[in-house]
Amino acid sequence: xxxxxxxxxxxxxxxxxxxxxxxxxxxxxxxxxxxxxxxxxxxxxxxxxxxxxxxxxxxxxxxxxxxxxxxxxxxxxxxxxxxxxxxxxxxxxxxxxxxxxxxxxxxxxxxxxxxxxxxxxxxxxxxxxxxxxxxxxxxxxxxxxxxxxxxxxxxxxxxxxxxxxxxxxxxxxxxxxxxxxxxxxxxxxxxxxxxxxxxxxxxxxxxxxxxxxxxxxxxxxxxxxxxxxxxxxxxxxxxxxxxxxxxxx
Amino acid sequence: xxxxxxxxxxxxxxxxxxxxxxxxxxxxxxxxxxxxxxxxxxxxxxxxxxxxxxxxxxxxxxxxxxxxxxxxxxxxxxxxxxxxxxxxxxxxxxxxxxxxxxxxxxxxxxxxxxxxxxxxxxxxxxxxxxxxxxxxxxxxxxxxxxxxxxxxxxxxxxxxxxxxxxxxxxxxxxxxxxxxxxxxxx
Numbered sequence: 001x002x003x004x005x006x007x008x009x010x011x012x013x014x015x016x017x018x019x020x021x022x023x024x025x026x027x028x029x030x031x032x033x034x035x036x037x038x039x040x041x042x043x044x045x046x047x048x049x050x051x052x053x054x055x056x057x058x059x060x061x062x063x064x065x066x067x068x069x070x071x072x073x074x075x076x077x078x079x080x081x082x083x084x085x086x087x088x089x090x091x092x093x094x095x096x097x098x099x100x101x102x103x104x105x106x107x108x109x110x111x112x113x114x115x116x117x118x119x120x121x122x123x124x125x126x127x128x129x130x131x132x133x134x135x136x137x138x139x140x141x142x143x144x145x146x147x148x149x150x151x152x153x154x155x156x157x158x159x160x161x162x163x164x165x166x167x168x169x170x171x172x173x174x175x176x177x178x179x180x181x182x183x184x185x186x187x188x189x190x191x192x193x194x195x196x197x198x199x200x201x202x203x204x205x206x207x208x209x210x211x212x213x214x215x216x217x218x219x220x221x222x223x224x225x226x227x228x229x230x231x232x233x234x235x236x237x238x239x240x241x242x243x244x245x246x247x248x249x
Numbered sequence: 250x251x252x253x254x255x256x257x258x259x260x261x262x263x264x265x266x267x268x269x270x271x272x273x274x275x276x277x278x279x280x281x282x283x284x285x286x287x288x289x290x291x292x293x294x295x296x297x298x299x300x301x302x303x304x305x306x307x308x309x310x311x312x313x314x315x316x317x318x319x320x321x322x323x324x325x326x327x328x329x330x331x332x333x334x335x336x337x338x339x340x341x342x343x344x345x346x347x348x349x350x351x352x353x354x355x356x357x358x359x360x361x362x363x364x365x366x367x368x369x370x371x372x373x374x375x376x377x378x379x380x381x382x383x384x385x386x387x388x389x390x391x392x393x394x395x396x397x398x399x400x401x402x403x404x405x406x407x408x409x410x411x412x413x414x415x416x417x418x419x420x421x422x423x424x425x426x427x428x429x430x431x432x433x434x435x
Contacts, residue, residue: 020378027381035385044395049381049388056379126402133406134415141402151404158406158415159422165402 003079010072010089014096017060021100025107028053032111036118041167043115050108057104061097068093091199098195105191106184113181116174123167134158142232146172172231179226186219216247255338255351259331260358266327267366274315274323275373285315292326294319314374317367324363332359407432 001009032046039045068090076089127141132153139151141162146169151162180187193208193215200208220243224236270288277285286296297305297319305316335355342348408415409425409432416422416432423433 024381028385031381031385035389039389039392040397040399042392042394042396045385045388045392048392049385052379052384052388053381056384123402130402130404133404139404152418156415157417157419159418160404160406162404163402166396166399168402 001075001079003076003081006072006075006079007081007089010076010092013067013072014064014092017064018096018099021057021060021103024053024056025103029107029110033114033118036115041115041119041122041170046111046115050111054104057100061100064093064096094199098191098198102188102191102195106188109177109181109184109187112174112177116171116177116181119167119174120171120178123165123171126165126167130162132156132158132160134160146170175227175230178230179223182226183219183222186215186222190215190219213247217244220244255342256354256358259335259355262334263327263331263358263362266330267324267362270320270323270327271366271370271373274320274370275313277313277315285319289319289323292323294322294326311374314370317371320370321363321367324366328359328363335359 028049032049035049036043036046073086073090076086081089128138130139130141131137132139132155135153135156135158137153137155139153139160139162141151145162146164148164149162151160152158153160190212193212197205197208197212217240220240221236224234224239227239228234228236273285273288289296297316302316305318335352339348339352342351406415407422409428409430411430412425412428414425414427417426423431425432
């Protein structure tokens with residue numbers, strides 16, 4: 001078999017793996033929300049299912065690794081693919097792993113965003129019906145309020161103790177997923193630069209490292225701005241400095 | 250050698266050979282067909298030509314693994330090798346009174362093993378990859394349920410136990426503004 005034929009076979013093998021993963025992710029996208037609703041808006045089964053899908057994805061990646069280690073490398077080498085060309089073929093495998101991992105992350109973020117929007121909608125619907133115990137006037141309950149709080153009725157000035165229900169308490173945790181999805185473009189850029197950093201040579205590493213820091217900061221800023229819009233009590237500056245400290249360490 | 254040791258040795262030998270054949274056959278595509286061809290030659294079987302393989306593949310769509318008829322040929326070879334070994338043992342031990350206790354179970358093992366192994370191989374090959382639908386169904390079935398009831402949001406207010414008046418904002422919250430009774434003792 002010629003080198004071109006061997007390279008073509010390797011490409012088509014990697015493409016098959018990618019297609020299989022894409023099929024799995026698309027199918028998960030279509031069914032996850034139904035499962036969430038069927039489970040009574042419980043996020044635990046979804047979390048477990050997403051872990052299982054991730055394992056499937058990693059198994060697909062290891063198929064490419066095994067094929068490369070056990071057969072393809074030798075086949076290509078024997079058919080005249082050497083040095084840089086061989087490295088290039090190996091990088092196709094790394095690229096596949098990165099693509100599958102980032103596709104999985106995007107899929108997970110999308111699913112969690114769908115769940116979060118659903119919970120927030122349920123929480124908002126209930127909050128609209130909260131009324132004063134004294135005069136029955138509707139109380140203005142801020143959506144981000146997911147803990148007990150004293151609310152004063154603007155008509156009769158009675159001090160009411162607001163007790164959030166299950167969905168309001170859940171919404172507090174789900175704001176993170178909505179904010180993360182709103183910062184998806186920044187997140188994709190950050191993932192790309194992180195991959196570039198893994199691939200960088202000694203000469204370019206410092207440059208890519210600083211580009212990664214910029215991309216990570218941009219993602220955090222966007223995420224925290226979106227989180228603050230949902231939950232005004234978010235201290236964006238403090239959170240950002242904490243994230244950057246964590247990144248630098 | 251005891252009759253039981255003979256049976257165990259035959260069974261283990263056969264199992265090792267069958268497992269090796271099935272695992273080699275399962276890996277035949279997309280990168281290992283050369284290896285499978287070499288494996289066939291090792292067992293004195295000439296690999297079929299590409300045209301013949303294409304004809305066979307047209308009978309049933311197969312995306313991976315060697316064609317079952319080729320696997321069967323190797324399994325028959327394994328069977329013949331064990332049968333020959335058994336014949337050698339028979340020559341040596343036929344006069345022993347325990348020999349029928351070896352021959353009967355050995356025949357039983359040999360009679361159905363090729364068909365059983367082929368069935369196992371085809372079953373492995375036809376097993377569909379895990380789908381998201383299966384994963385979700387399994388997760389829904391097996392995940393522990395930590396919350397079963399959904400509490401609704403609501404309000405409550407402390408009222409004067411004497412006159413049931415509400416507590417308006419800005420007042421001394423311990424004493425009722427309307428009747429002066431203590432709302433809280435603390």
